[in-house]
Amino acid sequence: MIAQEVIDARSAPASAPAQAGMPKKSEIPDDKDMLRAAVELTRDISVAQPRIYWPDMLASAAVGYAALAGAILLDNPWAAALSGVVAAVALYRALLFIHELTHIHKDALPGFRFGWNLLVGIPLLTPSLMYEGVHTLHHARTRYGTAEDPEYLPLALMKPWSLPVFALTAILLPFALLVRSALLVPLGVVLPPLRHLVWARFSALAINPGFRRRPPEGDFARMVFWQELGTSVWAITLLASTFLLGWRPLLVALSVVSLTAFLNQVRTLVAHLWENDGEAMTVTAQYLDSVNVPPPALLTPLWAPVGLRYHALHHLLPSMPYHSLGExxxxxxxxxxxxxTYAKASYAGLAPLMSRLVGSTMRPR
Structure with missing residues (x-):
């Protein structure tokens, strides 16, 4: 149903702001003073710092796994539930370092990609192959907000029911990832058509149902092989563990990761205004279609961690490390x-953004 909504929205003659007398997103010219300032004022803080990345990622993973163990082992249901929530939030932060991996220079943090995949990506069935080579398309000047953008849906132009469906489908993601890695990827080794289908349709963390991924090449293809192998072995091990431990530990773990996926989907709902109707946009238009939630919003680091509270600024400076975005x-x-123009992308918090999005879906078109 959402796929049809995408088609309908992108065939609409105009976006909501245009109907209200404002220029369409695709017609907004670049603010060259802002773009120049963004580059010139931040050169000295543009290098990723290993002393920040490693402790942050390792601490988030350690807290997440310790709390996950509590959720599985504690007898008191309230204590187990609280431990599960802590696990979901901590693992959410650890997982979102996948976003940093797509932007940092390959030589900036030696060993970080391997360490993250070993400790977070593969155990949570989300290796970096699912984002690398995909997310950068979202930042491409001529792709953002178009039908070729894997991470864009014109949600503001769709029906109100699309929003809860979009958010709640994330709950099923861990179960789908388990089936993908434990069953579909191994079967693809002996069934090439299935292998091509799984790669094209089910190997990317994309929200655009029309996106089809191209086959991997070169060094990336070799990295994909090892990551897929490791994730499949782990997924099969998880299923095999149920013969010794029963289903409860695995179901609790999948439920915790479901909450993590739901948190990310809620954040995705307010990462952009989702008001583009499919045409290519200037960098400034892309910035204004994106969202910053700067201080004093207190809870934002929980639902938009690892620098994602500055998502609009990230679209101006994609390679800026997360620890420098606040400065x-x-x-x-x-x-x-x-x-x-720069100030126009800042918002007060999650609730106002949700209210704006819901209101946009209710406008007559």
Whole structure:
């Protein structure tokens, strides 16, 4: 149903803002002063710092797995449930380092990609292959917001029921990932048509149902092989463990990861305004279709961790490490001021953004 909504929305003659007398997203010109300032004011903070990345990722994973063990082992249901929530939030932060892996220079953090995959990506059935080579398409100048963008849906132009369906489908993601890695990928070794289908349709963390992934090549293809092998062996081991431990540990773990996936899907709902109707956009238009939720919003680091509270700024500076985005935002805000294009992408929090999105879906078209 959502796939048909995408088709209908992208065939609509105009977006909601255009109907209200504002220019369409695709017609917004670039603010060259803002783009120049974003580059010039942040050169000295553009290097990823291993002393920040490694402890943050390792601590998030350690807390997440310890809390997950509590959720599985504790007898008190309330204590187990609380432990499960802590696990979901901590593992959510650990998982979102996959976003950083797609942008940092390959030589910036030696061993970090391997370490993250070994400790987080493969155990949670989400190796970095599912995002690398995909997310960068979302940042391509001519792809963002179009039918070729794997991470864009015109949600603001769709029906109101699309939003809860979009969020709740994430709950099934861990179960789908388990089937993919334990069954479909191994079967694809002996059934080439299935292998091609799984890669094209089910190997990317994409939300655009029309996206089809191209076959991997070169060094990336070799990395994919080892990551798929490791994830499949782990997935089969998880299923085999039920013969010794029963189904409860695995179901609890999958439920925790389901909550993690739901948190990410909620964040995705407010990462952009989702108001583009399918045409190519300028960098400034892409920025204004994206969202910053800067301080003093207190809960934002929980639902938009690892720098994702500055998602609009990230679209101006995709390679800026997450630990520098707060300082970059402060510099640009001070330099450009409040009555500027830069300030227009900042919002107060999750609730106002959700209210705006829901209101957009209810506008007559």
């Amino acid at each position: 970059a935002h402060r510099r640009l805000s001070k330099h450009l001021g409040v009555d500027t």
